[in-house]
Amino acid sequence: MTSSMWQFSKRAAALKSSAIREILKVTELPDVISFAGGLPSPNSFPIAKIKQAVDDIMDSDESFNALQYGPTEGYKPLREWVANLINQREKTHLTIDNVLIVTGSQQALDLIGKALIDEGTKVLVETPTYLGALQTFTQYEPEYVSIASDDQGLNPDQLSDEEAKSANFLYTIPNFQNPTGRRLSEERRKKLAEKAKKNNLLMIEDDPYGELDYQGHRLPSLISFAPDNTVYLGSFSKILAPGMRLGYVVGPVEFIRKLVQLKQAADLHTPSYTQHIAYQVIKDGYLGSHIPKIRELYKTRCQFMLAQLDKYMPKTVRWTKPEGGMFIWVELPEHINSTELLAKAVKSNVAFVPGETFFATNPKKNCLRLAFVTVPEERIEKGIKILADLIK
Ligand SMILES: Cc1ncc(COP(=O)(O)O)c(C=O)c1O
Structure with a gap:
């Protein structure tokens, strides 16, 4: 050939x-x-716990479901777990209809790019930002508008109302950002959320590092300040193992439904096998x-x-x-x-x-x-x- x-x-x-x-x-x-490399430390992988989870599932009636096709939205108990986690932590009122399980949050970025970007669509990004997001969004030919950032993260004062109004969404990583390691201060989170509400701006809040807070002192997420304006992305890559390719999207039901259609066309669903294993590992509070x-x-x-x-x-x-x-x-x-x-x-x-x-x-x-x-x-x-x- x-x-x-x-x-x-x-x-x-x-x-x-x-x-x-x-x-x-x-x-x-x-x-x-x-x-x-941006890889997590292999010393953080809970190998024995995962091995046990695989054995437990394979020895149970769930073995058939773990090896069968599943719903595009994801494994229901895992979606419930996600909804509960975010509700408890961020004081939101999510149901499983607000949750989609994805094949790593990278897939969420791609589905969001497909869902929201046409040629010339304005996309706000902090500067610098995650290379993998730029790679996937760029395929859909947006016009990027960079918002200046400093040691406290993205500066909402540098985002004008006109920019916020004319953009289709803002992509941001508030916690220990890739590539800078910066964290958006609480005051700026509030300001940014207010600006988003005022200008009807959608925020894509990408949060794979939020749990890796050395002092264990999490700041409230953007979704807690502006739940109607935020689509939140979580990932199991940095807290379990990236090879499982498991992440989730949390957002308005109508938005999630559109992503489900796009995901169905992309890969039908996230592997049932890894979803079952992850749920078996985490369901009794192991991550704590x-x-x-x-x-x-x-x-x-x-x-x-x-x-x-x-x-x-x-x-x-x-x-x-x-x-x-x-x-x-x-x-x-x-x-x-x-x-x-x-x-x-x-x-x-x-x-x-x-x-x-x-x-x-x-x-x-x-x-x-x-x-x-x-x-x-x-x-x-x-x-x-x-x-x-x-x-x-
Ligand atoms: C900011 C950010 N978003 C998303 C991802 C993709 O993560 P996942 O393994 O969940 O696809 C990464 C991976 O390094 C990342 O740094």
Whole structure:
């Protein structure tokens, strides 16, 4: 077969493999100290508990359902669990009709892109933002409007009423954002929610890191301040295991119904098997003891990396000091291009993700993202020292 036999659609043809991804291919080699990947620590996977759950299901009458096709909306007990969780935490009044189980929250982003974006549709994003959201939304050709952010996250004062009115939605990650590790302050959450209500703006609140709050002190979500204006995305990837590909969307019934139609066309439903396993694992409150262990693990790694940055980086370099999550965002002096730095760093067996990929508009060239949770401490120290020497 040759490529002259077919013509890719305009959408597929427009997809480019990025130069950065090419450089990052080497990061899988064992000698490379990689701060690039956004993977959770495998030490956080509850393997014994999952094994037990599989055995329990397979030994029960549920085994047939776990291996059978299921409803597009998802496994009912799991949807109930999600509705209860959000109702208790955010004081909402959800029923299972407000909940759709998805194949990872990445799928939710794609379905939302399909549901809401036509060519030229205005989409508000914080800056920088999650690369995977930009990749999926871009397929549907939106016009991005970037809202300036600082150490407290997206700044609602920088979002004008005109922008809020003319956009079809705002995409935001209020907790320990990917890529910066920033958390939106409570005051800004309230302000943003008020602005959304005033301007009839839909907010897509993406929250895969909310539970990874090192102090266990969650701030109320946007959905608690503006439930009618918010579609909330949750994920089991960072609190159970990403290979299960399990996430959920919570939103107005009419919105969920549209996503169900789109999901049915995409994959019929999220695997019954993983939904049953996850529910078996979590139904009796297991996460209440499991999540604090992940928080502790990540907090220690984060503090260690922050200490190494303090120790080795020149004074001209700045970085975020996350209180949760998996990422630190580093700002280099203006004249340093982090993509060029990556090419040099990779030759010294260190990798990170250059910041420019995380901007929808006006990329900043002097930033980079460091992921710390999968790298052992001695390698964190070695890697940061190498990076600091290159920057100097
Ligand atoms: C902000 C954000 N949203 C969504 C996702 C996708 O997560 P999932 O594994 O649930 O598809 C990620 C993954 O890293 C992420 O960082």
